[in-house]
Amino acid sequence: MKKFLNSPDTVLADALAGLAAAHPDLSVDLDQRIITRAHGPHRAKVGLISGGGSGHEPLHGGFVGAGMLDAACPGEVFTSPVPDQILAATRAADRGAGVVHIVKNYTGDVMNFQMAAELAGDEGIAVRTVLVDDDVAVQDSTYTAGRRGTGATVFVEKIAGAHAEEGADLDGVAEIARRVNAASRSFAVALTACTTPASGRPGFDLPDDEIEVGVGIHGEPGRRREKLAGAKEIVATAMDAILSDQPLDPADRTIVMVNGLGGTPLLELYLVFGEVSAVLADKGITVARTLVGNYVTSLEMAGVSITVCRADEQMLALWDAPVRTPALRWGC
Amino acid sequence: MDAALARAWVQAIAAAIDEHTDQLTQLDSAIGDADHGANMRRGFSACLDALADTPLETPGDVLVRTGATLISSVGGAAGPLYGSAFRAIGRALAGPDAGAEQVLSALTEGLTAVKRLGAAVPGDKTIVDAYTPAVAAFEQELWEGGGLAAAAAHAAEAAEAGARATTTMQARKGRASYLGPRSVGHQDPGATSTALIFRALAEVTVR
The missing domain is CATH 3.30.1180.20 (Dihydroxyacetone kinase; domain 2)
Incomplete structure (x- = not known):
């Protein structure tokens, strides 16, 4: 194996330190392992978070910023984040209007996000979970864990993020996220x-x-x-x-x-x-x-x-809305 | 089982996982995403730290703490599944010293928690395929008059046989299910780590 590493055990911590150094618009909490916007939002809006294993960069940390995600929680390489991390990201994204969890449909991700959503609910944070399962290579049947979440995650995060930014309510943001995934x-x-x-x-x-x-x-x-x-x-x-x-x-x-x-x-x-x-x-x-x-x-x-x-027209309009993140940036 | 034995069990699991990290990773590499060994090692190493910090009075306290630590440190599906199992086992072992019958019902609670969370049944090529025969063998041995050590030894053998039997199964749950028929011919990493956990129990109960 030839990779740029200090040690296989510290790859995530070291990469997060680099992400923080590279992007002043992001705030990276190295202890809780969450990535949030460094500036705002300062008004009540629906929070949008996502997370999953690392190794898919720029997903998800690279999509944190105005017009897209409020927070991301990266797990170890190809391993879903743990509930504590997801809860920390949920708290950070909560502006009193509720938080949408965008979860790629993998057994581990679904379980950890579900546990975190229950913990957040106990704290009075309203959470809606949207599963992304767009990969047609896997049939959704009793013989599989269901379709995998892959590329559509970017579309869901961009379009739902723009809808949250323009002031849609919790169910509205979750609804368009589900619609984008279904399409x-x-x-x-x-x-x-x-x-x-x-x-x-x-x-x-x-x-x-x-x-x-x-x-x-x-x-x-x-x-x-x-x-x-x-x-x-x-x-x-x-x-x-x-x-x-x-x-x-x-x-x-x-x-x-x-x-x-x-x-x-x-x-x-x-x-x-x-x-x-x-x-x-x-x-x-x-x-x-x-x-x-x-x-x-x-x-x-x-x-x-x-x-x-x-x-549809609404999705295209939201796609065109301004976005300012490390990996997607237009209209601003 | 008292708190000291529960601690010894967790320590024995940590040692076994450490020894078999590479094997678990290679099994997971064949039909999954090559992270099971590293995740389990990180989790049980965190358990050793968590248990070292505090005096814990009952086996239940030790195992609930173990489960909570696994949930906070493993990630993937294994974290919630094993974490919930150990929490359920621990909750069923409230007294200072549990007899073999009580350990059986605690292990059964753990299996129920795994099945509830993962919605897996025997034959899906998962943890359940090692855990289910282990509990059955444990119970069988108690019926036949054996004690904790004998029951744990039989459970370990049954778990190992159950793990080996996953080789011919086609995965219907978890990441291996994406491979469809290509998952056949590989032993399930989760069932394999379950067998290590039961082998560790057998080792500490004969001491």
């Missing part, structure tokens, strides 16, 4: 595995001429393994999975993200985006807004995830 689908393909600092070895061995299809964001193997094909063909597989799960009409307008999993050059992400946009153009579907880059990563994994959200 979003993702699919991911990996060219290489990734190595967690604690294990020191890649999560799986993949021959040079093979790819993992239907991967998540935790270095686990995907649904199946296939021979490496051209980008057009790989994108066709992914888009087929996405569009067969949620068929789109030519009248639909979409927000589309091509997201790098950590080790994919931007050159290739744009190449993939070109193929995605060709598939959608072919079906007459409008791509209204786009995002290309590394937003929900899986350490150094080479791979790409595609997320398509069928957006």
Whole structure:
């Protein structure tokens, strides 16, 4: 394993110290392990927090700021945060109007957030939980833990964050967050595995001429393994999975993200985006807004995830609203 | 079981986890996200610190403290699941010295807590697949007139067999379930750590 580390045990603490040093707009509590806005909000608004394992940067800490999250609680690498941390983030985000928890649908995340929500409820903080489960590679059935939360998390945090910023109430913010999730689908393909600092070895061995299809964001193997094909063909597989799960009409307008999993050059992400946009153009579907880059990563994994959200006018307006965070910044 | 034995149990678990950290991580790497070993080591190491701080009168106090510490330090699904289990076990051991029957009902409370929180049933390739046969074997041994040490020894064997039996199962809960049929052929890391916990109980009860 070759990584920039001091010790595998201190990777999170050391990275948080760096995050704090790099972004004066953020306030990083190294003891409680939470990231909050350094300045405000100073008025009553619905708080929005999220959290999950580390290793997905800029998710979630990079999305703390005006127009998006109020606080984030990063767990150890690929490990959900603990209830104490989530409770601390909930308290920090509470301005008296309640707090929305945005939780990616993984067994551990759901359990820890649920425990924290109960503790917050005991303190009189109203909490609404929104689960993100957009990954169509996993079928939601009695044979799985349900769909995974992946790329749509960025859409949910941006749009719900903007709605909270404009003064929506607790149920209103939770409602639009759920609507964005319900309208979003993702699919991911990996060219290489990734190595967690604690294990020191890649999560799986993949021959040079093979790819993992239907991967998540935790270095686990995907649904199946296939021979490496051209980008057009790989994108066709992914888009087929996405569009067969949620068929789109030519009248639909979409927000589309091509997201790098950590080790994919931007050159290739744009190449993939070109193929995605060709598939959608072919079906007459409008791509209204786009995002290309590394937003929900899986350490150094080479791979790409595609997320398509069928957006209504309100979602698009909220998408366009000003946002000022380390990883997303426009209109301000 | 008194407070000293409960403490010895937690210390033995911590030592066993420490010794098997790499094994747990490698098992988790095959069908999960390669963090189970490190998370369990961090959790039980935090338990040793938490128990060192305070004099605790009953086995229940020791195990409730252990559970609370696991919830605060492990993360993932293992934190809430093992944390809730130890809290439930501890709550059922209020007196200063529990007999074997009481330990059985406490272990059963722990299993109920795990099943309630994780909604897993036997065959899902989880902690439950080691925990369920362990409790059954513990009970069987008591019926047959055995004491705490014999019951714990049988429970450990049953937990280990249960953990091995997860190899052929397809995961239906937790992160391994995302792999579908590809989860078959790998032993479940959670069932494996459960077997370590029961083996530790067997070790300290014969001392």
